[in-house]
Amino acid sequence: MCATLPCALRDPSVAPEGPPASTYACALEPPGLLGHFLAHPPEGFAARQFAGGVPGFVADFDLLTTADERLLATLAQWPGQRALRRLxxxxxxxxxxxxxxxxxxxxxxxxxxxxxxxxxAVLQDWQRSTRLLIFKDIALPTELLPEDETRYAGALLQACAAQGFVIVEGQALAYVPIDFASEDEYLARLSSGRRKDIRRKLRARQGLRVQVLATGDACFADEALLARLYALYLQVYAQSELHFDRLSAEFFRAVLQDAALDGRVFLYATPAGALVGFNLCFVHRGMLIDKYIGLDYALSRQHNLYFVSWMENLAYARTHGLRHYVAGWTDPQIKAYLGARFALTRHAVYVRNPLLRAALARLARWFERDHAWFADEGHDRR
Incomplete structure (x- = not known):
């Protein structure tokens, strides 16, 4: 960490007045983040742009990546798992x-x-060059985006369906409206059991130093710090159930050194200076967008860092006049426990082989993991 006073909060700026202009519709992130993705794609990816400027990429895709857990459990009993996954x-x-x-x-x-x-235009650009074409995470109506943007996305989804794409429900995006005046008011909305548990876990704050740095801060010229942050990201990646997009060290360096992104890097350390974890977020369109987390798992469990960082992010969004905290796709169970709401997307999938396309249409429900979880748990989606 940079040499600063313990518990110092270095706030680079206040929240902008209203949502700034964006070069993309249906984007919660600053456009520069997509620029860094195209310049430094995840390992094994080939980044590209389609006609009209739609960003994209080509990668090897395991069809079971978003499969329902019940399907995965059934397949796990079959012999030849490695050969099946390759197939x-x-x-x-x-x-x-x-x-x-x-x-x-x-x-x-x-x-x-x-x-x-x-x-x-995208279909002509693609030219059936791969076995699958996927329009990933098409937005549905949500309070996070303007109505005219989601209306266009909905019309695009309908156009895909008319062209023979199979429509598959995507993951659950967690978010929290910042409509509370204090942490106590937020927690009061949860059940008494959850309030008691979360407050107990938050006692670990007392053993942490918290810094908030802007992307572009001079600290991020330190190669040792960059290496440490990337190593913490890799710990989280290794623990994840999904291993699809392993971001590169070059991507993180470019993002952390880019002041124009309006990013916020929350750094958590012990009083002795040992880095426990980090959380990289962006302030954009009046929201705090939570993107990446890195953890030293041994230390982060001791300090309940997942719970602490959630409440720190809510506090930052509230004190800076932001209207939503957007917490990302993964781990819907724990995010629901912490009080999140959810929005789903749709994927539009075109299978080049017509027989396999018909098969996917019949089996699509088995590849909607978060949809199955919502159905089982009865959570509301807004």
């Missing part, structure tokens, strides 16, 4: 990115190009 891993072309919550659509395109025409 079900296809070279796939994606419209979208893995650094954006929704499929980002160039703003000029949504203003001047009909959704069906945009789809035709």
């Amino acid at each position: 079900l891993t296809w070279r796939t072309c994606f419209a979208g990115s893995t650094v954006s919550e929704y499929l980002p659509l160039p703003a000029h395109t949504t203003q001047h190009t009909a959704p069906a025409a945009l789809l035709d």
